[in-house]
Amino acid sequence: MCQRYTLDPIGNHARVQQLRVSGxxxxxxxxxxxxxxxxNRSERKHKAILDAATEVFLQNGYLGTNMDDIAARSAxxxxxxxxxxxSKEALFVEIVTSMVSVAGDRxxxxxxxxxxSEDLAEYLSxxxxxxxxxxxxPRLMQLRRLVIGEVxxxxxxxxxxxxxxxxxxxxxxxANFAVFAERxxxxxxxxxxxxxxxxxxxxxxxxxxxMLLGDGAxxxxxxxxxxxxxxxxVFMAAYGRK
Amino acid sequence: MCQRYTLDPIGNHARVQQLRVSGxxxxxxxxxxxxxxxxNRSERKHKAILDAATEVFLQNGYLGTNMDDIAARSAxxxxxxxxxxxSKEALFVEIVTSMVSVAGDRxxxxxxxxxxSEDLAEYLSxxxxxxxxxxxxPRLMQLRRLVIGEVxxxxxxxxxxxxxxxxxxxxxxxANFAVFAERxxxxxxxxxxxxxxxxxxxxxxxxxxxMLLGDGAxxxxxxxxxxxxxxxxVFMAAYGRK
DNA sequence: CACATAGTACTGGACAGTCTAGTTTGATTC
DNA sequence: GAATCAAACTAGACTGTCCAGTACTATGTG
Numbered sequence: 104m105c106q107r108y109t110l111d112p113i114g115n116h117a118r119v120q121q122l123r124v125s126g127x128x129x130x131x132x133x134x135x136x137x138x139x140x141x142x143n144r145s146e147r148k149h150k151a152i153l154d155a156a157t158e159v160f161l162q163n164g165y166l167g168t169n170m171d172d173i174a175a176r177s178a179x180x181x182x183x184x185x186x187x188x189x190s191k192e193a194l195f196v197e198i199v200t201s202m203v204s205v206a207g208d209r210x211x212x213x214x215x216x217x218x219x220s221e222d223l224a225e226y227l228s229x230x231x232x233x234x235x236x237x238x239x240x241p242r243l244m245q246l247r248r249l250v251i252g253e254v255x256x257x258x259x260x261x262x263x264x265x266x267x268x269x270x271x272x273x274x275x276x277x278a279n280f281a282v283f284a285e286r287x288x289x290x291x292x293x294x295x296x297x298x299x300x301x302x303x304x305x306x307x308x309x310x311x312x313x314m315l316l317g318d319g320a321x322x323x324x325x326x327x328x329x330x331x332x333x334x335x336x337v338f339m340a341a342y343g344r345k
Numbered sequence: 346m347c348q349r350y351t352l353d354p355i356g357n358h359a360r361v362q363q364l365r366v367s368g369x370x371x372x373x374x375x376x377x378x379x380x381x382x383x384x385n386r387s388e389r390k391h392k393a394i395l396d397a398a399t400e401v402f403l404q405n406g407y408l409g410t411n412m413d414d415i416a417a418r419s420a421x422x423x424x425x426x427x428x429x430x431x432s433k434e435a436l437f438v439e440i441v442t443s444m445v446s447v448a449g450d451r452x453x454x455x456x457x458x459x460x461x462s463e464d465l466a467e468y469l470s471x472x473x474x475x476x477x478x479x480x481x482x483p484r485l486m487q488l489r490r491l492v493i494g495e496v497x498x499x500x501x502x503x504x505x506x507x508x509x510x511x512x513x514x515x516x517x518x519x520a521n522f523a524v525f526a527e528r529x530x531x532x533x534x535x536x537x538x539x540x541x542x543x544x545x546x547x548x549x550x551x552x553x554x555x556m557l558l559g560d561g562a563x564x565x566x567x568x569x570x571x572x573x574x575x576x577x578x579v580f581m582a583a584y585g586r587k
Numbered sequence: 588c589a590c591a592t593a594g595t596a597c598t599g600g601a602c603a604g605t606c607t608a609g610t611t612t613g614a615t616t617c
Numbered sequence: 618g619a620a621t622c623a624a625a626c627t628a629g630a631c632t633g634t635c636c637a638g639t640a641c642t643a644t645g646t647g
Contacts, residue, residue, distance in 0.1 A: 144646075145591070162497060166408035169636055180593045181638085191637065251556055252494015255404060258559060265557040299550045300579050307545035307553075314493055315507040317500060337542050341582035386612065387625065411602055422627045423604085433603065 149187050151177040157198050161245040165195055165253055199260050202246050207267035213237050214275060223288050224339050231305040231331035234272070239309055239327070241318040248314060269306075273298040280342075289342045297342055304334035391429050393419040399440050403487040407437055407495055441502050444488050449509035455479050456517060465530050466581050473547040473573035476514070481551055481569070483560040490556060511548075515540040522584075531584045539584055546576035 155177035159168045170191055174181040188194040213233045217226050237243075247264070254261045277298035284291040291297045309330060313320050322330065384392070397419035401410045412433055416423040430436040455475045459468050479485075489506070496503045518540035526533040533539045551572065555562050564572065 148592080164406075164408070164494060164497075166406070167498070170638080171636075180595090182594085182640090183592055185638070186591075248493050248496055251490050252406060254490055254557065254559060255406075256409070261557040261559070265554070269553060296575055300546060300576070303545050303549035303553075304542060307549035308541045311511060311545075311549075312507070315496065315503040317496060317503070333538055334542070337579065337583040341579040390626080412604080413602075422629090424606090424628090425626060427604070428625075 148177070148179050148183055152179060152184055152187055152194075153198060153201075156194055157202070160195060160198060161242070161249055164249060165191075165256065196257070196260065199246070199250060199257075200263060202242075203250075203260075203264050203267050206243055206246065207271055210234065210237050210268070210272055211275065217279070217283075223283065224335055224343070227301070227338065228332050228335045231301075231335055232328055235305065235309065235327045235331060236324070238306065239313060239321050241321070244310075244313050244318055244321070247310075251314075269302065273302050276301060288344065290344060291342055297338075300341070301334075301338050304337055305331055390419070390421050390425055394421055394426055394429055394436075395440060398436055399444070402437060402440060403484070403491055406491060407433075407498065438499070438502065441488070441492060441499075442505060444484075445492075445502075445506050445509050448485055448488065449513055452476065452479050452510070452514055453517065459521070459525075465525065466577055466585070469543070469580065470574050470577045473543075473577055474570055477547065477551065477569045477573060478566070480548065481555060481563050483563070486552075486555050486560055486563070489552075493556075511544065515544050518543060530586065532586060533584055539580075542583070543576075543580050546579055547573055 152173065156168075156173045159173055159176065168191075170184060171181060173194075174184050177184070184194075188197070215226070215229060215233065217223075250257075250261050250264045273295070277294040280289060280291055280294040280297050280301075283289040284294065289297070309322055309327070394415065398410075398415045401415055401418065410433075412426060413423060415436075416426050419426070426436075430439070457468070457471060457475065459465075492499075492503050492506045515537070519536040522531060522533055522536040522539050522543075525531040526536065531539070551564055551569070
């Protein structure tokens with residue numbers, strides 16, 4: 104009764120899209136004096152559509168969004184929208200997967216390196232604080248709400264978000280913890296479990312609040328700082344050297 | 346552009362509904378031999394509609410649900426649906442608020458009493474285990490997804506879920522912790538923070554997984570038991586008597 | 588010229604909510 | 618037990634609106 108979409112990277116959509124995209128690429132993007140790419144008209148429109156659609160999907164959800172609105176907001180005719188994206192579904196999937204990847208990379212790249220000399224608790228505190236700042240943005244929280252609300256219609260998208268989001272973060276963390284344990288800085292039996300404990304001591308409370316109470320509930324920086332420190336102190340009590 | 350609904354317990358909807366309900370009540374519900382209430386036709390239909398609508402809303406979301414489907418599934422004419430509920434919106438709000446309340450009460454009533462004699466860690470472990478079992482059900486996880494997905498359309502519903510769910514649980518927990526601290530069983534500065542740490546050490550990882558990976562990711566009982574113990578052991582390391 | 592785009596009308600289908608005409612239920616009364 | 622009556626109900630047609638996706642013509646643009 105209610106369609107269930109799956110990501111289908113070698114299926115019809117992707118193939119058709121591929122053909123269209125290669126069409127794009129025949130015109131070589133000219134290079135701007137400053138060195139930045141000077142997007143031609145088609146590329147500008149493409150981006151305008153993506154930007155507008157992102158906004159609308161995040162705000163209204165998949166079903167709550169209509170293509171006429173996207174066309175109007177991107178100042179483009181509806182026909183042009185369909186020239187660039189095969190369907191509403193394809194547009195949605197592309198936007199969400201792309202946002203998830205970008206966000207996942209940003210979270211990942213934000214990880215500071217541990218300088219052997221500093222205090223471990225302080226390092227972890229900064230780490231936690233950075234993660235909180237990157238994750239607790241309206242954009243990311245809206246994305247999370249959107250994907251969670253569409254789990255039954257787009258289960259693959261949620262899986263991707265899980266893997267490029269919390270799972271990836273916790274695996275990176277676990278790898279770090281394993282090193283710290285090796286060096287005798289932490290006492291850890293299972294680095295994966297310790298990573299989960301760390302991650303959720305830090306993230307769970309504010310993320311849960313913002314998910315339900317809205318972006319207005321995003322805490323201020325000093326509150327995040329304190330929150331990070333409190334979480335880390337519990338973590339250190341359990342996993343620090345006795 | 347996109348309607349935003351608010352809960353309006355003394356507004357038009359409620360008043361109209363009240364009139365209709367009093368009509369119901371003129372006919373006194375007859376008493377079954379066994380002592381259970383024998384619902385008359387109207388009450389049976391009312392419940393059938395609620396049950397069907399619950400199923401469909403949880404599965405397909407608010408916009409993904411249509412009233413014809415609800416009528417068909419409850420084996421009732423569409424007119425009857427509108428006799429019992431003023432609108433799709435009213436039906437949705439009633440279902441969600443009612444589920445949230447029922448679930449909140451169930452979680453709350455599941456709290457065991459601490460017998461002074463037993464081991465505190467063991468008690469907390471059982472406590473955590475019970476909460477996990479009650480919360481990690483398909484129904485509750487679907488409800489959570491539904492409400493989160495509708496935050497921008499129905500912000501009040503999400504607020505209610507937050508308050509009757511995690512907030513209430515953590516406040517009960519904090520009250521308990523304050524007593525334990527008083528008795529010298531735990532070392533706690535701020536019971537609310539300790540409660541948040543406890544709650545999320547236990548709940549965050551599985552809830553997050555199930556929210557994104559679907560109800561198939563609900564862990565088995567023995568895994569929940571282990572998970573509860575691991576969370577509690579971290580908690581005790583931080584807040585137990587040194 | 589070739590191709591992308593604008594603008595706009597159109598198709599086909601879905602859906603919330605209403606309307607109507609007739610039927611069922613169950614309590615009351617004779 | 619039969620007649621009566623009001624409220625609840627069914628079935629399905631109907632309205633008005635919304636919307637994904639298409640068609641077509643005219644207008645830029647490289």
